[in-house]
Amino acid sequence: MKSIGVVLLSFALFLNPLAWGGETWKIASLNWEPYSSDRMTTQGNAIQKLRHLLKQKDIELIVDFYPWERAQEIAKDPQYIGYFPAWPEEVKEGFTASAKIDWSWIAVLRKRSTMLEYSNARQLFAFYRGGLISTYSYPTLIADQAKAQRHRTTLVANELALLKALMADQIDFAVTDPYVMTYLADKLGVDEIEVDKVLMRKALVLAIRNDEHASERLQLLRDLLNH
Template identity: 45%
Template sequence: MSKSRLILLFFLMMPVLTLPAQETWKITSLNWQPYSGAELANQGHSIEKLKQILQQAGIMLEVEFYPWNRAKLLAQKNKEYVGAFPVWPEDIFDKALISLAVDWSEIAVLKRAGTRISFNSVDELFRKYSVGVVSTYIYPKVVMEAMKKYPHHSDGSSNEMTLLKKLETGRDEVAITDPKVMLYLATEQGIDNIEYVKKIMDKELVVAFRDDEENRKRLQVLNNLLRQQKN
């Protein structure tokens, strides 16, 4: 082979030799439609949003879905996963590193159609009514304090579907969750007697990373990408 052909071959091979392998982040998640879900288009709009943000840095996202407590445990203990998403900042595993907001959720009060609910604070809501919550969630402080103060009026459900069924049948007078999630499930189940009452707060949806050296770097990468989204 001539010297000129060897030189040409060397330069043709350089991009192959120098391009780094595309990084892939694997996370755990839960079926929390419409934000995330194994059967949803693009695995839910929050998952889709995170994928699009990471793609700007050439990062692929793989998502595995589990019941929520297991999803958090795997993200915390299993190094196969970098973290969990979507997560309220309060609802994380021990020593988690939390990102800036990737998306936004809402926490609100819902009731059955035809019932009258009147309250001026979360404390008053729990004092007057039977309140359904999802027992595997860690709610914001104002809700958790009311649950502790009025345990006889706090009714925990293992998941969103059970919470919906209890509200539909009147076992709970009201429920506290993300209204998009409950109303999505109600539509899927053909349940038409659930009504939105009042917003408690908007709440960030973040990525919760396990705390290790590599994930600290990943947290910085993601936060930089999220800051760029705002500019």
């Protein structure tokens, strides 16, 4: 009976390889402090949260950092599980969004000396010069207005360029995660940036590459998050 039990246990593990301890998940990410960064000892707050979740199943997390578009592209390689942290809008074809692992926010930011008067996103983009990050997939509320007012909207490569554009009065407002922008401003000793209005809260998910183990990994994360 003992040998039969061992055989059954081995067969169960074969059917569910994610039950094995000692597995390694490798993901692609970006420098997006404080959520993710190769310059932080924790590799970022969101990365740390994912790592702690996986540690409950004795899964090691390895993170490679790239520019965001490169991270999403390189995550197609079979050596990667996927990419993180992503807004749901940033989960590309060939990947599936996990359950929410952390929260991000999207806000309008401005210089303290700049006053903005608007009632909605349409007025904001119609009345003022806005700045967005070109590699981010913004929610429709923002993306549609930026497209409609493209002559008044500046697209830049990253948060640093967005901060510089604000400080140089090249734009009147920026739309991005307020924690990322204020973290960067504090790091650079810039104290003139304020959050004008928080527009929405956005889930941060792991975009899991669609392979033969994707559904098992998605279920594992759901179970860990609901534990």
